Amino acid sequence: MKKTLFDKVWDKHVVQQIDQGPDVLFIDRHMVHEVTSPVAFLGLKNRNIKVMYPDRTFATADHNTPTINQHLPVQDPLSAKQLDALEKNANEHGISYWGLGHEKNGIVHVVGPEYGITVPGATIVCGDSHTSTHGAFGAIAFGIGTSEVEMVLSTQCILQPKPKKMRITINGVLQKGVTPKDVALFIISKLTTSGATGYFVEYAGDVFKNMTMEGRMTVCNLSIEMGARGGMIAPDEKTFHYIKDREFTPKGAEWDKAMDYWQELYSDDGAEFDKELFFEGNEIEPMITFGTNPGMGIGISKDIPTAEAIGGGAATYQKSLNYMGYNEGESMIGKDIDFVFIGSCTNGRIEDFRAFTEIVKGRKKADNVTAWLVPGSHKVEKAIKDEGLLDILEESGFELREPGCSACLAMNDDKVPKGKYAVSTSNRNFEGRQGPGSRTLLASPIMAAAAAITGKVTDPRTLIN
Amino acid sequence: MAYDKFNILNSTAVPLSIENVDTDQIIPARFLKATERVGFGDNLFRDWRYKNDDTPKTDFVLNNDTFSGKILVGGKNFGSGSSREHAAWAIYDYGFRCVVSSFFADIFRNNCLNVGVLPVQVSPEFLEQIFSAIEANPQTSLTVDLSNQKITLDATGDNESFEINPYKKENMINGFDDIDYLINIKEDIRTFSKNTPL
Numbered sequence: 001m002k003k004t005l006f007d008k009v010w011d012k013h014v015v016q017q018i019d020q021g022p023d024v025l026f027i028d029r030h031m032v033h034e035v036t037s038p039v040a041f042l043g044l045k046n047r048n049i050k051v052m053y054p055d056r057t058f059a060t061a062d063h064n065t066p067t068i069n070q071h072l073p074v075q076d077p078l079s080a081k082q083l084d085a086l087e088k089n090a091n092e093h094g095i096s097y098w099g100l101g102h103e104k105n106g107i108v109h110v111v112g113p114e115y116g117i118t119v120p121g122a123t124i125v126c127g128d129s130h131t132s133t134h135g136a137f138g139a140i141a142f143g144i145g146t147s148e149v150e151m152v153l154s155t156q157c158i159l160q161p162k163p164k165k166m167r168i169t170i171n172g173v174l175q176k177g178v179t180p181k182d183v184a185l186f187i188i189s190k191l192t193t194s195g196a197t198g199y200f201v202e203y204a205g206d207v208f209k210n211m212t213m214e215g216r217m218t219v220c221n222l223s224i225e226m227g228a229r230g231g232m233i234a235p236d237e238k239t240f241h242y243i244k245d246r247e248f249t250p251k252g253a254e255w256d257k258a259m260d261y262w263q264e265l266y267s268d269d270g271a272e273f274d275k276e277l278f279f280e281g282n283e284i285e286p287m288i289t290f291g292t293n294p295g296m297g298i299g300i301s302k303d304i305p306t307a308e309a310i311g312g313g314a315a316t317y318q319k320s321l322n323y324m325g326y327n328e329g330e331s332m333i334g335k336d337i338d339f340v341f342i343g344s345c346t347n348g349r350i351e352d353f354r355a356f357t358e359i360v361k362g363r364k365k366a367d368n369v370t371a372w373l374v375p376g377s378h379k380v381e382k383a384i385k386d387e388g389l390l391d392i393l394e395e396s397g398f399e400l401r402e403p404g405c406s407a408c409l410a411m412n413d414d415k416v417p418k419g420k421y422a423v424s425t426s427n428r429n430f431e432g433r434q435g436p437g438s439r440t441l442l443a444s445p446i447m448a449a450a451a452a453i454t455g456k457v458t459d460p461r462t463l464i465n
Numbered sequence: 466m467a468y469d470k471f472n473i474l475n476s477t478a479v480p481l482s483i484e485n486v487d488t489d490q491i492i493p494a495r496f497l498k499a500t501e502r503v504g505f506g507d508n509l510f511r512d513w514r515y516k517n518d519d520t521p522k523t524d525f526v527l528n529n530d531t532f533s534g535k536i537l538v539g540g541k542n543f544g545s546g547s548s549r550e551h552a553a554w555a556i557y558d559y560g561f562r563c564v565v566s567s568f569f570a571d572i573f574r575n576n577c578l579n580v581g582v583l584p585v586q587v588s589p590e591f592l593e594q595i596f597s598a599i600e601a602n603p604q605t606s607l608t609v610d611l612s613n614q615k616i617t618l619d620a621t622g623d624n625e626s627f628e629i630n631p632y633k634k635e636n637m638i639n640g641f642d643d644i645d646y647l648i649n650i651k652e653d654i655r656t657f658s659k660n661t662p663l
């Protein structure tokens with residue numbers, strides 16, 4: 001029988017099929033962070049049970065952590081308590097814990113691939129919706145709720161109905177200045193935030209084949225923003241090269257055995273999808289969002305659409321524009337901004353910082369802009385320094401902060417004030433996402449760089465040398 | 466975690482006719498810092514419900530005494546965004562046992578079912594009918610019958626059937642959770658794990 005990539009991986013992990021119920025799915029790797037785990041660990045305590053496979057479980061602190069002075073005690077008592085709880089729980093259950101100050105610390109979806117926890121053909125979960133990131137390696141990776149975290153901690157399994165399958169194929173060549181982030185925002189703008197709900201997506205075609213692993217991570221990361229539980233890309237030589245010799249990837253005979261499995265991971269010719277979508281790579285422009293969900297994005301040369309053109313709820317659409325302080329028909333180019341944030345599990349990797357630096361090099365940060373540059377991990381931070389990017393950034397008036405989720409969800413002190421505009425490389429522009437009353441414009445690292453230099457929304461192509 | 470069994474719910478409802486209500490609105494990230502599952506209802510829809518100085522926003526439906534009940538009726542694509550189960554906890558803790566919409570985000574729907582909140586998906590037309598009925602008469606009551614998978618506008622008897630996975634339905638009716646199920650098959654899982662490729 002012809003199978004999709006998704007089927008191949010899923011079917012390998014089904015422990016049991018419940019009659020008229022969900023599948024019992026075995027989980028290879030479970031990543032844990034401080035926010036969605038404490039109640040799950042409490043559940044284990046109440047049942048008096050231990051984590052079933054501590055060596056399949058990895059914990060890092062990221063959501064709550066400050067991005068300055070990480071060597072000092074955490075000031076916010078609630079954050080400190082949550083971080084303490086994770087450390088205690090990890091120690092009690094024998095789980096690797098990469099806490100604040102640990103050299104491997106960073107955002108869960110950045111460190112997973114960095115250390116080879118993420119491998120093709122695996123099932124990977126975490127109490128975080130952007131777990132879809134790991135699908136870039138051909139893994140089935142998706143976010144779960146805390147009850148499910150408790151299930152995985154206690155039994156290494158969850159109960160999941162098998163989702164439907166969608167394939168999104170984009171062929172052709174991307175234009176100058178169009179990045180993986182733009183590809184993802186383009187797809188979401190076409191599908192809306194619920195267009196892939198109920199589906200698991202496979203990305204196929206030249207555009208994804210030609211992307212770097214980090215680019216693929218950015219795209220898969222944003223799968224959840226179109227409603228999909230996850231997205232994945234068939235592993236290829238680029239994937240195998242990326243993961244080889246990382247700390248947690250298989251070695252020697254184990255590697256060879258894994259390769260036998262991994263090399264079969266692609267959708268067979270003629271395998272059936274419940275839905276197939278096709279786009280052309282050269283149609284995609286640098287994208288920016290103008291509203292309060294990631295589906296409200298446009299090519300930078302376009303105007304904010306009318307409610308009529310969008311279809312659907314006019315009242316909700318108007319509420320969204322009111323929140324942003326924008327009107328139908330306006331251009332985004334030249335809009336005032338106050339903050340720029342580069343970082344997050346979407347765009348907090350070294351290639352993102354290289355792209356940002358390339359634009360700001362030899363230019364100065366605009367005075368009206370507060371810029372937060374937050375690496376996704378210590379490894380990224382180190383690369384920024386080692387590659388000499390930091391010198392260039394500092395010369396242009398930027399400072400580098402310490403790793404964490406930071407202003408993506410503003411659980412720490414990195415909050416955009418009420419009414420202020422932030423061009424962000426993160427993943428959500430929901431009301432108040434970056435701080436109560438904050439207004440977010442999602443964009444690529446080079447769009448963020450262009451905004452940081454000019455102090456307003458700018459087509460990054462005008463600054464590409 | 467244990468929750469109250471669900472069979473038949475008869476209640477008035479609170480209408481929230483906004484689409485794409487994301488979990489950041491249901492409970493903003495800054496209220497996710499607890500290490501126990503207590504008090505989340507206080508921060509349900511925090512930034513829509515309260516001003517910066519913590520005084521209530523009188524135009525928000527939860528602050529309007531006219532509307533009350535154990536059923537929350539939301540616009541389409543309810544619960545999108547973050548996987549935070551805290552959103553479902555907040556809804557339960559506030560006192561809702563059922564959310565009605567014409568479309569739910571996946572993870573939110575799963576989370577609800579795991580914590581004892583019943584997500585009831587109805588047609589866009591029936592959703593509009595419910596909104597109109599509540600608007601015309603805030604005392605409008607609905608009956609959600611889980612066993613028969615039916616939701617009814619009591620005054621007119623208009624009703625629709627809704628889907629739910631049979632396994633999940635049994636769980637909700639009996640107040641069971643998935644963890645009990647999984648713990649009971651732990652030996653099978655152990656055997657399975659020995660043959661996994663990774």
